[in-house]
Amino acid sequence: MKVLVCISHVPDTTSKINFTSDNKEFDKNGVQFVINPYDEFGLTRAIWIKEKQGGTVTVLNVGKAETEPTLRKALAIGADDAIRIDAEPTDAFYVAQQIAAVVKENNYDLVIAGRESIDYNGGQVPGMLAALLKWPFVNGCMGLELDGNKASLIREIDGGKEKLSASLPLVIGGQKGLVEEKDLRIPNMRGIMSARTKPLNVKDATNGDHRTSVGNYEKPAPKSAVKMIDADNIEELVNLLHSEAKVI
Numbered sequence: 001m002k003v004l005v006c007i008s009h010v011p012d013t014t015s016k017i018n019f020t021s022d023n024k025e026f027d028k029n030g031v032q033f034v035i036n037p038y039d040e041f042g043l044t045r046a047i048w049i050k051e052k053q054g055g056t057v058t059v060l061n062v063g064k065a066e067t068e069p070t071l072r073k074a075l076a077i078g079a080d081d082a083i084r085i086d087a088e089p090t091d092a093f094y095v096a097q098q099i100a101a102v103v104k105e106n107n108y109d110l111v112i113a114g115r116e117s118i119d120y121n122g123g124q125v126p127g128m129l130a131a132l133l134k135w136p137f138v139n140g141c142m143g144l145e146l147d148g149n150k151a152s153l154i155r156e157i158d159g160g161k162e163k164l165s166a167s168l169p170l171v172i173g174g175q176k177g178l179v180e181e182k183d184l185r186i187p188n189m190r191g192i193m194s195a196r197t198k199p200l201n202v203k204d205a206t207n208g209d210h211r212t213s214v215g216n217y218e219k220p221a222p223k224s225a226v227k228m229i230d231a232d233n234i235e236e237l238v239n240l241l242h243s244e245a246k247v248i
Contacts (some may be wrong), residue, residue, distance in 0.1 A: 001055030001146070002106065003046040006099060006113035006125070007074055008036035008089075009067040013118065023216040028066075035070055038114025042174040045144060046112055047078040051148070056080045058108075062089045062098050068200065075195035076187035082198070087205035090213070096128035097208035103133060108169065109149075115140055115173035126173035136166045142177025143213055 008124050011017065011031045018027040023125045035043070046057045059074040071082040085098045103111060112131075116123035123139075130137030132164045142161070143154030147166040154161050156175070187195070241248045 001049060001053055001108070002108045003049060003055060003057050004106070004108040004111045005039065005043045005046050005057060005059045005074070005079065006111065007039050007043070007059045007061045007071060008114065008117040008119070009033050009061060009063050009070045010036045010117050010119045017219075019217045019219075023218065024214060026217070027142060033067075033070060035073060036114050036117045038116065038118070038175050040184055041112060041176055041178045042112035042172075043074055043077060043079065045174065045178040046110075047084070047185070048179070049110075049146060050078075050080075055109075058083060058106075060085070060099060060102060060206075062087055062095045064088060068188040071200060072195050073187060074199045075200070076191040077185045078191065078200065082200040084200065084202050085205055086202055091210040092122050092124035093128055093211045094208040096125050096132055098205055099125070099129050100132040101206045102203070103129075108166060109133075110146075110151075111171045112174055112178075113171070115175045126171055133169070133171065134168050135171050135174070136167065137171045138164055139173035141172040141174045144172065144174075144178055
């Protein structure tokens with residue numbers, strides 16, 4: 001079983017987000033980057049699959065050299081090898097094309113991606129990748145069991161869950177439920193040391209299409225100051241809830 005796990009290099013949710021003066025580029029100064037949480041669920045599930053029925057787990061990122069520490073962390077968690085495609089991930093279709101080229105070269109049985117990355121929240125790459133490969137695709141996947149080349153899956157839908165079956169090869173967009181947060185693996189010292197010697201292959205990007213571009217970024221409006229209302233002044237409270245907060 002050859003499993004490929006797509007890894008996004010994203011800002012930690014506690015990081016303070018800023019943009020350059022023209023609001024057209026993300027300011028990376030002082031930002032801590034981590035494995036995209038949805039990808040981390042997928043990575044842990046892939047390692048479980050390897051431990052249960054054998055095989056290999058490869059992690060892949062489309063990015064420049066600054067993403068390599070994130071890939072090394074994935075290796076420390078338990079992936080066997082890593083691939084970095086040397087390109088800026090500025091467009092979802094372009095990223096999907098880069099990943100598809102690697103998949104076609106290496107005959108993977110299963111590709112696990114997060115349903116979206118928590119930086120841009122586009123949720124486009126897994127579906128585009130499946131379309132380029134002409135493989136089955138299950139998004140919002142929160143349950144995965146394999147039996148030979150057959151997969152039993154559970155995905156989240158509006159108002160409930162849906163049970164599906166599919167044949168490998170397969171692309172999934174995973175989320176919490178593939179494993180629970182308590183089951184996520186933290187690199188130990190042995191894993192960190194072994195990650196230093198595991199292969200991290202850097203590949204040149206293939207020709208691809210950039211079909212979108214960033215116009216500019218805009219931060220949400222700052223929250224207004226808190227207004228204190230006397231506990232006996234119910235009329236004013238109701239008026240503010242109605243006219244300003246617009247919740248009643």
